[in-house]
Amino acid sequence: MTPLLKFLLAAHVVLGLLGVAAFYAVWMGLLRETSPVKFLKASAIWGVVFLVLSWATGGYYYATYYGAAVRSVIRAGQYSWAHNVFMEAKEHIFLFLPFLGIVLAVTLVALGERIDQKPVLKKELAILAGVLSVLGIFITLAGAVISGAVR
Amino acid sequence: MAATIAAICAIFFVTLITVLADLVPPLKDWLKAVFTHHWIGKGILSVALFALLFLVLEKTPRQAEEGRLAAMLRLLSWFAVLGTLVLFGFFLYEAFVK
Numbered sequence: 659m660t661p662l663l664k665f666l667l668a669a670h671v672v673l674g675l676l677g678v679a680a681f682y683a684v685w686m687g688l689l690r691e692t693s694p695v696k697f698l699k700a701s702a703i704w705g706v707v708f709l710v711l712s713w714a715t716g717g718y719y720y721a722t723y724y725g726a727a728v729r730s731v732i733r734a735g736q737y738s739w740a741h742n743v744f745m746e747a748k749e750h751i752f753l754f755l756p757f758l759g760i761v762l763a764v765t766l767v768a769l770g771e772r773i774d775q776k777p778v779l780k781k782e783l784a785i786l787a788g789v790l791s792v793l794g795i796f797i798t799l800a801g802a803v804i805s806g807a808v809r
Numbered sequence: 810m811a812a813t814i815a816a817i818c819a820i821f822f823v824t825l826i827t828v829l830a831d832l833v834p835p836l837k838d839w840l841k842a843v844f845t846h847h848w849i850g851k852g853i854l855s856v857a858l859f860a861l862l863f864l865v866l867e868k869t870p871r872q873a874e875e876g877r878l879a880a881m882l883r884l885l886s887w888f889a890v891l892g893t894l895v896l897f898g899f900f901l902y903e904a905f906v907k
Binding site: 713717720721725738739742743746747749750751753754757758760761764765776778779781782783785786789790793796 | 812813815816819820823824827845846848849851852855859875876878879882883885886889890892893896897900901903904905
């Protein structure tokens with residue numbers, strides 16, 4: 659693996675974790691009685707940026723290296739299910755996350771300081787941020803399973 | 810509201826095209842031929858669908874209704890959860906049952 663691909667793989671992991679952490683912070687912020695509105699907006703916007711960058715870096719690694727060099731190693735080993743189930747699910751479920759993040763960011767920016775006056779919307783946004791966070795954690799764990807299967 | 814509806818459609822599209830592309834090889838071959846990789850094709854098409862729907866719906870005049878937006882946000886959460894279960898279940902089936 660070239661140094662560029664190593665860097666992109668590491669960046670994909672770090673940026674993905676930052677994205678999930680940002681939306682976990684949005685989830686926790688929305689559960690508070692008084693919302694830290696500026697923090698929520700900034701965290702959601704940064705979360706989208708991190709997820710999109712994680713998508714781009716991981717996507718380049720996946721499309722140019724993983725399929726040719728890593729997939730065959732995993733499928734030939736005793737943990738072929740790591741690719742056939744976890745990688746296949748991870749790479750496609752990941753595509754949901756930026757859309758969920760954009761909806762959170764757009765809605766939080768549009769509502770602004772009015773968020774605490776709209777408890778029904780606030781609850782639904784908290785649920786959405788929770789779903790995004792849990793999916794992000796699942797994808798992270800799937801990545802760990804895939805990395806383990808290569809070794 | 811526009812972003813929420815567009816996201817619901819994009820997630821539904823990703824789930825549908827992923828399952829279909831595995832069941833109908835010519836579709837996967839087409840994605841590879843046009844976009845160099847089937848996964849890149851799914852990503853580009855889902856972003857294009859999201860952007861197109863967002864722009865169209867954003868320009869569609871409608872009353873801003875809090876209850877409707879809340880219902881759409883709930884629907885989006887459900888689509889994300891169900892899409893995840895469908896995809897994970899589908900790949901489990903493909904790996905161990907088929």
